[in-house]
Amino acid sequence: MIPxxxxxTAPKGFAATGVACGLKKDNRxxxxxxxxxVPAVATGVFTRNVVKGHSLQRTMDMVKSGLASAVIIxxxxxxxxxGEAGYRDAETMADLTAAELGCPVEQVLTGSTGVIGKRLDLxxxxxxxxxxxxxxxxxxxxxxxxxxxxxxxxxxxxECVVTFELEGKTITVAGMAKGSGMIHPNMxxxxxxxxxxxxxxxxxxxxxxxxxxxxxxxxxxxDGDTSVCDMVxxxxxxxxxxxxxxxxxxxxxxxxxxxxxxxxxxxxxxxAQDGEGATxxxxxxxxxxxxxxxxxxxxxxxxxSPLVKTxxxxxxxxxxxxxxxxxxxxAEFDPEKCDIYLGDLKxxxxxxxxxxxxxxxxxxxxQKEVLIRILLREGTAFDRLWTCxxxxxxxxxxxxxxx
Amino acid sequence: MIPxxxxxTAPKGFAATGVACGLKKDNRxxxxxxxxxVPAVATGVFTRNVVKGHSLQRTMDMVKSGLASAVIIxxxxxxxxxGEAGYRDAETMADLTAAELGCPVEQVLTGSTGVIGKRLDLxxxxxxxxxxxxxxxxxxxxxxxxxxxxxxxxxxxxECVVTFELEGKTITVAGMAKGSGMIHPNMxxxxxxxxxxxxxxxxxxxxxxxxxxxxxxxxxxxDGDTSVCDMVxxxxxxxxxxxxxxxxxxxxxxxxxxxxxxxxxxxxxxxAQDGEGATxxxxxxxxxxxxxxxxxxxxxxxxxSPLVKTxxxxxxxxxxxxxxxxxxxxAEFDPEKCDIYLGDLKxxxxxxxxxxxxxxxxxxxxQKEVLIRILLREGTAFDRLWTCxxxxxxxxxxxxxxx
Numbered sequence: 001m002i003p004x005x006x007x008x009t010a011p012k013g014f015a016a017t018g019v020a021c022g023l024k025k026d027n028r029x030x031x032x033x034x035x036x037x038v039p040a041v042a043t044g045v046f047t048r049n050v051v052k053g054h055s056l057q058r059t060m061d062m063v064k065s066g067l068a069s070a071v072i073i074x075x076x077x078x079x080x081x082x083g084e085a086g087y088r089d090a091e092t093m094a095d096l097t098a099a100e101l102g103c104p105v106e107q108v109l110t111g112s113t114g115v116i117g118k119r120l121d122l123x124x125x126x127x128x129x130x131x132x133x134x135x136x137x138x139x140x141x142x143x144x145x146x147x148x149x150x151x152x153x154x155x156x157x158x159e160c161v162v163t164f165e166l167e168g169k170t171i172t173v174a175g176m177a178k179g180s181g182m183i184h185p186n187m188x189x190x191x192x193x194x195x196x197x198x199x200x201x202x203x204x205x206x207x208x209x210x211x212x213x214x215x216x217x218x219x220x221x222x223d224g225d226t227s228v229c230d231m232v233x234x235x236x237x238x239x240x241x242x243x244x245x246x247x248x249x250x251x252x253x254x255x256x257x258x259x260x261x262x263x264x265x266x267x268x269x270x271x272a273q274d275g276e277g278a279t280x281x282x283x284x285x286x287x288x289x290x291x292x293x294x295x296x297x298x299x300x301x302x303x304x305s306p307l308v309k310t311x312x313x314x315x316x317x318x319x320x321x322x323x324x325x326x327x328x329x330x331a332e333f334d335p336e337k338c339d340i341y342l343g344d345l346k347x348x349x350x351x352x353x354x355x356x357x358x359x360x361x362x363x364x365x366x367q368k369e370v371l372i373r374i375l376l377r378e379g380t381a382f383d384r385l386w387t388c389x390x391x392x393x394x395x396x397x398x399x400x401x402x403x
Numbered sequence: 404m405i406p407x408x409x410x411x412t413a414p415k416g417f418a419a420t421g422v423a424c425g426l427k428k429d430n431r432x433x434x435x436x437x438x439x440x441v442p443a444v445a446t447g448v449f450t451r452n453v454v455k456g457h458s459l460q461r462t463m464d465m466v467k468s469g470l471a472s473a474v475i476i477x478x479x480x481x482x483x484x485x486g487e488a489g490y491r492d493a494e495t496m497a498d499l500t501a502a503e504l505g506c507p508v509e510q511v512l513t514g515s516t517g518v519i520g521k522r523l524d525l526x527x528x529x530x531x532x533x534x535x536x537x538x539x540x541x542x543x544x545x546x547x548x549x550x551x552x553x554x555x556x557x558x559x560x561x562e563c564v565v566t567f568e569l570e571g572k573t574i575t576v577a578g579m580a581k582g583s584g585m586i587h588p589n590m591x592x593x594x595x596x597x598x599x600x601x602x603x604x605x606x607x608x609x610x611x612x613x614x615x616x617x618x619x620x621x622x623x624x625x626d627g628d629t630s631v632c633d634m635v636x637x638x639x640x641x642x643x644x645x646x647x648x649x650x651x652x653x654x655x656x657x658x659x660x661x662x663x664x665x666x667x668x669x670x671x672x673x674x675a676q677d678g679e680g681a682t683x684x685x686x687x688x689x690x691x692x693x694x695x696x697x698x699x700x701x702x703x704x705x706x707x708s709p710l711v712k713t714x715x716x717x718x719x720x721x722x723x724x725x726x727x728x729x730x731x732x733x734a735e736f737d738p739e740k741c742d743i744y745l746g747d748l749k750x751x752x753x754x755x756x757x758x759x760x761x762x763x764x765x766x767x768x769x770q771k772e773v774l775i776r777i778l779l780r781e782g783t784a785f786d787r788l789w790t791c792x793x794x795x796x797x798x799x800x801x802x803x804x805x806x
Contacts, residue, residue, distance in 0.1 A: 041632060048731070049727065049730040049731045050730045050731075050734075050736065050737075050738055051726055051727060051729070051730030051738040051754065079740075081723060081726060081751065081754055081756055082722065082755060082756055083755035083756075104615070106458070115723065116721075116723025116724075116726070116756075117722065117723050117755075117756030118756065141467070151524040176696070181489065204551075227731075228723075228726075228727050228730060229728055247631070306709060306715070306793075318518065320484060320518065320519025320520050321519075323454055323484060323519070323631075324452065324519065324630055324631055326454075327453045327454030327631060328451075328452045328453075328630075331453075332453070333453065334453075335484075336452040337455055348484065348520070350486070351454065351484055351486075352484055352485060352486035352520075353484055353485055353486075353519075353520030353521065390709075392795050393471055
């Protein structure tokens with residue numbers, strides 16, 4: 001399975017579009033609609049922030065039924081922290097969509113991303129929903145419009161498609177995402193939508209999505225460390241015609257898991273790479289940790305350290321900051337059994353400086369993708385995290401986000 | 404007790420100096436020496452990073468004896484992560500100092516701050532120690548030289564002095580500190596040295612220092628979250644002539660505690676204010692948390708959030724980021740019972756946006772000191788943290804620290 005270009009409409013039976021309803025300035029697309037022609041099995045993974053956006057709260061409630069026909073997502077306004085009116089506004093957005101589509105309101109999922117603390121402009125949403133429903137299409141281009149409409153400070157669209165064969169049928173899985181406030185993973189609003197024509201039961205899809213998200217999206221924007229509007233939604237409408245997958249242990253489930261993980265990995269990497277102000281994609285790996293939790297703590301601490309991230313921006317092989325961040329991560333390890341690599345270049349051995357080739361290090365750090373590996377000799381646990389460097393532009397973008 | 408200007412030599416019986424031995428470029432001061440004319444009761448609080456600098460490791464070992472006559476600290480080189488040679492280099496630095504001063508080597512404490520992973524230049528240290536010992540003086544100016552010699556990217560010296568009366572004797576407590584890599588507290592190398600002429604037993608001084616550091620230095624550069632060279636050392640030589648303080652519960656101990664806390668608070672605030680690239684001192688307070696741990700988690704998360712810090716740099720009243728950071732901090736609270744204030748201006752009530760005066764908010768955020776208060780209604784726990792904003796200059800300074 002290799003991810004290819006395409007959009008959220010690639011699986012059979014999905015249509016989409018994106019329109020400009022006026023929530024964003026300059027007539028930019030700000031309302032995305034994804035629709036399945038039959039009710040789809042639906043599941044989601046949501047932020048663990050104790051503060052939750054109202055549109056997301058509503059989707060957490062709706063998705064319990066296990067079925068959805070549409071997802072409507074606005075950008076430009078997070079619909080968060082506006083009190084009880086926020087949940088009602090999300091209901092109104094769903095009501096308007098359900099009325100246009102002629103589906104039960106419970107089958108319309110809602111999402112919002114943007115500034116916190118401002119009421120949604122419902123008349124703009126109303127116009128936008130009407131226009132979106134009138135323009136739904138199953139073309140690849142229609143899917144691209146949906147992706148553009150969920151973007152905020154994203155510079156590039158994040159979409160991909162994977163296909164595989166099952167019982168002689170072609171199964172297609174597609175995904176789109178937005179991220180971008182990603183330099184410090186924990187504040188990004190990350191929204192992902194996955195569609196597939198695979199037939200799969202709700203419990204299986206939920207388990208597969210959760211597992212894939214944990215290894216991918218949650219290694220960019222992190223568990224318990226997420227923004228108020230983060231969510232990844234998956235819809236599976238069964239139009240491929242395979243026998244519905246009923247067990248997570250089946251070979252078919254493993255194939256679907258693989259496809260979802262490939263899509264999610266690609267989207268997660270794109271999110272990190274397109275972090276606000278980012279000039280590089282940085283992958284942090286920790287190998288040989290005593291426990292999975294230790295490996296996780298180390299990649300988190302290193303990947304979040306502004307000192308590590310500014311050094312990478314400056315293309316400075318300052319591995320002391322990497323070891324220091326690992327050291328304060330809370331993981332237990334003996335620093336005198338720790339090696340650090342930048343790409344394939346070992347810069348620290350047994351916790352001690354090596355006389356490495358600074359020019360070679362510079363070449364590695366000048367690439368658009370930088371791999372940092374921390375090797376311990378405590379056990380066999382591994383983890384990885386994708387992040388980006390920390391540039392002047394990050395400060396510029398975030399110094400005046402609301403204005 | 405009011406902190407006044409002065410230097411580390413203010414208490415009776417202390418001398419100091421700072422010299423340039425060549426570890427830093429441009430003939431800047433890089434070796435500080437503080438000496439007590441009689442062996443002083445000595446204690447320290449040290450980094451909890453699992454990686455520890457070699458000079459610091461040696462001081463942790465030496466201070467167990469409870470007595471010290473001198474503290475020798477170099478800047479420009481952290482003496483960290485260079486293998487077994489690093490500890491021996493610290494011993495050599497102490498040996499040279501002890502030989503010049505004629506005191507036992509065990510009574511010489513060592514500290515280092517600067518770049519990680521490079522061996523100390525011992526011939527430079529040798530020359531520097533000789534020059535420092537020849538130039539020791541008890542003048543205020545000599546103390547200022549010592550402070551200058553421990554600074555790295557610090558822009559302003561951090562010193563203060565407090566006096567109080569005990570049994571008709573004047574007790575003087577002085578402190579100096581360096582910080583500065585402080586925009587994200589957890590990577591700062593923070594070194595503090597306190598001197599006093601108070602007579603106090605070792606256990607009492609240790610308890611008082613630990614308690615004060617926890618409320619002050621550890622609310623800038625944080626427990627379990629510290630650089631490899633962080634330390635605060637206190638020396639008490641008894642030259643004031645008071646009866647030695649033997650109990651932490653005594654009125655005299657409480658007075659000494661108060662003096663140490665005042666000094667430490669002042670130094671902690673100066674460290675935050677002088678964070679790399681900082682334009683503002685930011686104090687984060689959390690009131691009404693259910694537990695002390697919850698209050699701590701909230702001030703930590705808000706104070707470390709690059710999105711909060713860039714918004715303050717941009718003078719943007721983006722309180723949604725403050726609530727979001729509190730929300731992912733791991734603290735348990737009901738966001739619908741949370742108010743947020745910028746200075747005296749309430750910007751969020753019960754987790755919901757208020758229509759506040761943006762112009763008034765701007766005026767508050769334009770000040771050099773900004774207070775952010777998060778009020779919960781969960782209990783009575785309180786905590787505070789000092790930090791700074793996050794500017795273009797932070798990225799510039801840290802993008803190429805080693806070159």
